Amino acid sequence: MTSDGTRAVHAGRAEVSPGGPFTAGPVFASTYHLSGEPSGPFQYGRFANPTWVALERALGELEDAAEVVTFASGMAAISAVLLGLTAPGDTVVLPSDGYPATRTLGDHLAARGATVRRAPTAADAQADVLAGANLLWLETPSNPGLDVCDIARLSELAHAEGALVAVDNTLATPLGQRPLALGADLSVASGTKALTGHSDILLGYVACADPAVADRVRAWRTLTGGVPGPMEAWLAHRSLATLHLRLARQAENAVAVARLLQSRAEVTGVRHPALPEDPAYPVAARQMRRHGCVVGFTLPDAATADRFLRALRLVAEATSFGGTHSIAERRGRWPGDAVAPGFIRFSVGCEDPEDLLADVVQALDAALTDDAH
Numbered sequence: 001m002t003s004d005g006t007r008a009v010h011a012g013r014a015e016v017s018p019g020g021p022f023t024a025g026p027v028f029a030s031t032y033h034l035s036g037e038p039s040g041p042f043q044y045g046r047f048a049n050p051t052w053v054a055l056e057r058a059l060g061e062l063e064d065a066a067e068v069v070t071f072a073s074g075m076a077a078i079s080a081v082l083l084g085l086t087a088p089g090d091t092v093v094l095p096s097d098g099y100p101a102t103r104t105l106g107d108h109l110a111a112r113g114a115t116v117r118r119a120p121t122a123a124d125a126q127a128d129v130l131a132g133a134n135l136l137w138l139e140t141p142s143n144p145g146l147d148v149c150d151i152a153r154l155s156e157l158a159h160a161e162g163a164l165v166a167v168d169n170t171l172a173t174p175l176g177q178r179p180l181a182l183g184a185d186l187s188v189a190s191g192t193k194a195l196t197g198h199s200d201i202l203l204g205y206v207a208c209a210d211p212a213v214a215d216r217v218r219a220w221r222t223l224t225g226g227v228p229g230p231m232e233a234w235l236a237h238r239s240l241a242t243l244h245l246r247l248a249r250q251a252e253n254a255v256a257v258a259r260l261l262q263s264r265a266e267v268t269g270v271r272h273p274a275l276p277e278d279p280a281y282p283v284a285a286r287q288m289r290r291h292g293c294v295v296g297f298t299l300p301d302a303a304t305a306d307r308f309l310r311a312l313r314l315v316a317e318a319t320s321f322g323g324t325h326s327i328a329e330r331r332g333r334w335p336g337d338a339v340a341p342g343f344i345r346f347s348v349g350c351e352d353p354e355d356l357l358a359d360v361v362q363a364l365d366a367a368l369t370d371d372a373h
């Protein structure tokens with residue numbers, strides 16, 4: 001087994017063929033030549049595409065999956081699991097925190113006759129509501145709270161109930177944690193974030209331990225049409241080769257930003273799973289190999305947080321995370337997250353740390369100075 005960086009650089013690369021391109025370009029096709037009885041992998045553009053296949057092979061290597069199915073966005077991938085693999089009458093256990101749109105999908109499941117139970121990510125609280133479950137959905141680390149749950153422990157408990165276990169692996173990426181190796185059945189992610197990391201494409205995927213489950217997920221994609229564009233799939237594959245480099249710099253920068261924030265009296269509740277004093281640390285240290293680029297913290301109120309965001313020069317105000325450019329936002333500006341008004345989600349990028357830290361210091365100073373007037 002080669003190590004992570006080598007795997008990321010080589011993942012899904014084509015066999016060497018003399019005169020062939022080192023990296024095959026994207027295949028743009030809605031229609032393929034197809035005579036007589038339909039046969040072969042490429043029959044119609046919504047069913048399959050060679051550029052997706054190469055990316056899916058690469059992601060399969062990184063996630064330790066039997067098969068991967070890529071989608072147009074993280075939500076298309078999440079919908080394929082929550083809607084495509086459940087039926088009316090099923091019991092589905094979701095986190096009560098985590099990405100709000102996933103929780104909203106739970107409302108749709110309930111409206112279609114599923115029993116939906118929710119419990120927090122922290123302290124493995126979903127373990128208490130697993131009786132009779134058909135599907136357990138975990139999001140660890142959770143966005144934006146950065147709580148962590150024990151994938152191996154919860155998978156074992158859920159499997160004892162006969163449930164499938166899916167983990168939203170968006171924040172960690174497959175180089176941060178491998179849910180299938182920890183016992184989950186599905187690793188689902190938005191590739192829009194750190195995986196592709198350049199803030200320029202939407203993408204999602206479902207990585208499956210069981211090819212039969214992958215067939216059902218693929219059938220859902222073919223039916224509902226949430227397919228990735230070939231250009232997006234190609235750009236995503238290209239981005240994988242630098243994933244380990246980006247994650248290493250971002251994680252280092254994230255810890256430096258977190259330490260700086262902890263040193264400031266006006267900042268409370270600094271969260272990052274790599275900090276030994278963080279409540280998520282004990283489980284994160286066991287199951288994660290890289291801890292991600294998101295730092296959470298709280299300023300005294302919404303007005304101070306807004307002044308801080310406006311004073312930042314290098315760090316842009318935007319909603320997302322995982323990109324090479326640092327961005328931040330006051331999360332309470334959106335409905336759906338139970339966060340303090342001054343809570344900020346800070347996605348730390350690949351800038352030189354001294355520039356990033358200087359920007360944060362001057363913006364905190366400016367936010368507080370303004371307060372005095």
Ligand SMILES: Cc1ncc(COP(=O)(O)O)c(C=O)c1O
Nearest residue numbers: 073074075099143170190192203
């Ligand atoms: C944890 C998590 N899962 C899924 C998604 C949805 O991804 P997409 O925007 O690619 O649909 C997001 C988006 O922010 C997210 O943060």
